[in-house]
Amino acid sequence: xxxxxxxxxxxxxxxxxxxxxxxxxxxxxxxxxxxxxxxxxxxxxxxxxxxxxxxxxxxxxxxxxxxxxxxxxxxxxxxxxxxxxxxxxxxxxxxxxxxxxxxxxxxxxxxxxxxxxxxxxxxxxxxxxxxxxxxxxxxxxxxxxxxxxxxxxxxxxxx
Amino acid sequence: xxxxxxxxxxxxxxxxxxxxxxxxxxxxxxxxxxxxxxxxxxxxxxxxxxxxxxxxxxxxxxxxxxxxxxxxxxxxxxxxxxxxxxxxxxxxxxxxxxxxxxxxxxxxxxxxxxxxxxxxxxxxxxxxxxxxxxxxxxxxxxxxxxxxxxxxxxxxxxxxxxxxxxxxxxxxxxxxxxxxxxxxxxxxxxxxxxxxxxxxxxxxxxxxxxxxxxxxxxxxxxxxxxxxxxxxxxxxxxxxxxxxxxxxxxxxxxxxxxxxxxxxxxxxxxxxxxxxxxxxxxxxxxxxxxxxxxxxxxxxxxxxxxxxxxxxxxxxxxxxxxxxxxxxxxxxxxxxxxxxxxxxxxxxxxxxxxxxxxxxxxxxxxxxxxxxxxxxxxxxxxxxxxxxxxxxxxxxxxxxxxxxxxxxxxxxxxxxxxxxxxxxxxxxxxxxxxxxxxxxxxxxxxxxxxxxxxxxxxxxxxxxxxxxxxxxxxxxxxxxxxxxxxxxxxxxxxxxxxxxxxxxxxxxxxxxxxxxxxxxxxxxxxxxxxxxxxxxxxxxxxxxxxxxxxxxxxxxxxxxxxxxxxxxxxxxxxxxxxxxx
Numbered sequence: 181x182x183x184x185x186x187x188x189x190x191x192x193x194x195x196x197x198x199x200x201x202x203x204x205x206x207x208x209x210x211x212x213x214x215x216x217x218x219x220x221x222x223x224x225x226x227x228x229x230x231x232x233x234x235x236x237x238x239x240x241x242x243x244x245x246x247x248x249x250x251x252x253x254x255x256x257x258x259x260x261x262x263x264x265x266x267x268x269x270x271x272x273x274x275x276x277x278x279x280x281x282x283x284x285x286x287x288x289x290x291x292x293x294x295x296x297x298x299x300x301x302x303x304x305x306x307x308x309x310x311x312x313x314x315x316x317x318x319x320x321x322x323x324x325x326x327x328x329x330x331x332x333x334x335x336x337x338x339x
Numbered sequence: 340x341x342x343x344x345x346x347x348x349x350x351x352x353x354x355x356x357x358x359x360x361x362x363x364x365x366x367x368x369x370x371x372x373x374x375x376x377x378x379x380x381x382x383x384x385x386x387x388x389x390x391x392x393x394x395x396x397x398x399x400x401x402x403x404x405x406x407x408x409x410x411x412x413x414x415x416x417x418x419x420x421x422x423x424x425x426x427x428x429x430x431x432x433x434x435x436x437x438x439x440x441x442x443x444x445x446x447x448x449x450x451x452x453x454x455x456x457x458x459x460x461x462x463x464x465x466x467x468x469x470x471x472x473x474x475x476x477x478x479x480x481x482x483x484x485x486x487x488x489x490x491x492x493x494x495x496x497x498x499x500x501x502x503x504x505x506x507x508x509x510x511x512x513x514x515x516x517x518x519x520x521x522x523x524x525x526x527x528x529x530x531x532x533x534x535x536x537x538x539x540x541x542x543x544x545x546x547x548x549x550x551x552x553x554x555x556x557x558x559x560x561x562x563x564x565x566x567x568x569x570x571x572x573x574x575x576x577x578x579x580x581x582x583x584x585x586x587x588x589x590x591x592x593x594x595x596x597x598x599x600x601x602x603x604x605x606x607x608x609x610x611x612x613x614x615x616x617x618x619x620x621x622x623x624x625x626x627x628x629x630x631x632x633x634x635x636x637x638x639x640x641x642x643x644x645x646x647x648x649x650x651x652x653x654x655x656x657x658x659x660x661x662x663x664x665x666x667x668x669x670x671x672x673x674x675x676x677x678x679x680x681x682x683x684x685x686x687x688x689x690x691x692x693x694x695x696x697x698x699x700x701x702x703x704x705x706x707x708x709x710x711x712x713x714x715x716x717x718x719x720x721x722x723x724x725x726x727x728x729x730x731x732x733x734x735x736x737x738x739x740x741x742x743x744x745x746x747x748x749x750x751x752x753x754x755x756x757x758x759x760x761x762x763x764x765x766x767x768x769x770x771x772x773x774x775x776x777x778x779x780x781x782x783x784x785x786x787x788x789x790x791x792x793x794x795x796x797x798x799x800x801x802x803x804x805x806x807x808x809x810x811x812x813x814x815x816x817x818x819x820x821x822x823x824x825x826x827x828x829x830x831x832x833x834x835x836x837x838x839x840x841x842x843x844x845x846x847x848x849x850x851x852x853x854x855x856x857x858x859x860x861x862x863x864x865x866x867x868x869x870x871x872x873x874x875x876x877x878x879x880x881x882x883x884x885x886x887x888x889x890x891x892x893x894x895x896x897x898x899x900x901x902x903x904x905x906x907x908x909x910x911x912x913x914x915x916x917x918x919x920x
Contacts, residue, residue, distance in 0.1 A: 246429040261646040277414035282688035
């Protein structure tokens with residue numbers, strides 16, 4: 181893991197499953213305990229109810245990223261046929277379909293890939309170390325954590 | 340066009356394909372290498388291979404022809420082909436790789452734990468694959484005929500032979516190299532002539548292409564009508580005719596045709612004076628026009644609906660195309676599958692900036708192609724038309740090489756995936772006979788069937804076949820993949836009902852249109868562009884039947900969903916190259 185990523189992690193704030201329950205203190209950032217596996221990971225390995233809850237929370241955050249990307253695509257491309265059906269100058273059609281659509285599609289894809297990888301990194305951090313984030317975790321705002329920070333643990337807290 | 344250069348160009352593409360395939364053969368040693376290149380293909384190489392495979396002749400030749408005839412609205416095709424990859428990326432890419440399955444049938448079986456669902460998926464994979472192979476082979480025949488005057492079955496046979504040979508010999512590993520090479524060849528073949536053509540166009544005073552009015556011929560032009568057409572005239576037209584117009588035979592006589600519809604017999608030559616307005620080809624439901632006619636004439640007042648139908652089919656259909664899905668199994672892990680798709684979007688998008696350009700130039704310099712029904716050839720004839728001389732011949736040969744690369748690469752990918760499914764699910768097999776030899780037999784079958792159909796049904800319009808493949812895939816595999824990956828309550832009966840109803844109704848609708856059951860009006864539009872209703876139908880059927888059969892939810896659903904979504908670091912599914920060390 182590069183220093184760059186480590187620096188980025190410490191800036192983000194997320195309410196995690198472990199910290200929200202308050203069942204143990206937030207572990208120190210490094211080094212990660214590799215063996216034996218922390219509890220969250222063995223829950224997943226053994227397919228317990230709690231393990232499934234972890235998986236669901238990851239699926240939910242990934243689905244949210246996917247739907248956001250699709251929403252952006254629908255909003256940006258969806259109305260185009262209607263717009264272009266208006267008596268528009270032909271140049272506009274050429275600009276929109278011949279060139280403009282491609283950077284937009286690529287930008288949405290780029291955003292999604294970064295977002296999905298961040299969700300996975302956060303999740304791996306959560307199950308490997310017991311905490312998605314190694315920085316300051318707020319215990320008080322469980323379930324209302326900021327959406328934009330990949331709050332993978334919130335699903336289980338709500339139960 | 341100079342035939343020698345064109346033949347040399349096509350020959351060298353074929354030779355290069357066989358050579359690179361042979362190179363891959365030396366590397367490809369195990370069964371795993373053979374099918375999925377042992378999952379060790381790097382994103383950059385894999386992305387070039389995916390793009391090479393995806394950019395078929397419909398992209399290389401067809402889009403320019405469509406734009407030439409119908410104007411820039413046809414650019415929705417390339418936009419849809421590209422955006423389809425975005426939808427694939429956000430909904431399917433990484434989980435599909437992590438499912439560890441090789442074909443869409445494997446996915447259906449792994450997710451649904453049902454042999455019957457697997458068999459149904461296999462049938463659809465083979466069906467969609469053949470639908471898509473047919474136009475590739477026919478298009479190759481058409482191209483070789485235009486280039487060299489060879490009979491139209493020669494090109495298809497040539498492509499089928501080369502593809503069968505390469506795929507059967509080297510499998511996935513070797514076609515990965517071949518297709519990566521063919522992407523760059525296709526891009527170069529379109530980009531380099533485009534720069535020369537643009538320079539010539541600029542030197543010509545940069546005339547504007549007009550799509551809102553009939554095209555005006557710049558020079559004295561002789562148009563030879565290959566197939567009988569009806570033309571519509573808005574104003575009287577003076578033209579020198581050799582052949583038959585409105586059942587009257589002429590030999591080089593100059594006649595003035597009155598406004599209205601006229602019937603021009605195939606084989607007739609029309610000589611236009613400079614400055615003449617080119618007559619428009621009147622829509623006729625029964626005449627096959629090649630790629631240059633969208634699935635059904637988009638100008639019948641329902642264009643907006645047709646556009647949305649096209650958008651839905653291409654956006655959602657890409658993920659279910661067998662040769663696209665199979666490619667994701669060659670990535671080392673889910674994250675690489677995503678990054679690969681991102682690179683693919685860049686490569687495919689860069690390529691699609693070019694065909695529209697050829698369409699616009701074709702409208703200015705070769706508008707009569709719309710009348711002869713060979714608008715697909717616009718890309719090939721433009722260098723000769725605009726530049727001429729040795730330079731025009733050389734650039735034309737380069738474009739011919741690119742076109743052939745397009746046929747070869749898409750046909751290879753389709754053959755690979757169809758043969759994979761045939762080997763596993765269709766051909767009778769004993770435990771000992773599975774393996775590489777069995778696969779080679781399946782390869783032969785995979786190309787022989789569409790080749791035979793192509794020879795017998797020589798006039799199946801290629802655009803219909805391509806559009807049909809997208810619509811069927813969007814209405815069947817798209818719901819299966821999306822619900823299978825994101826919805827825990829999907830059941831085998833639900834999935835099978837959705838596959839049958841969604842895919843089946845899309846297939847039936849387009850077949851009925853081709854058979855001429857609803858020649859015009861809304862019924863025609865609805866059936867010619869089925870995706871708008873057949874995709875929701877497929878989704879709805881899957882959801883409702885699944886909800887009605889809650890006891891049939893596969894017991895392993897939580898485990899497989901965990902495998903689809905968890906990063907490999909957690910599931911412990913080590914990338915193949917690490918496992919082998």
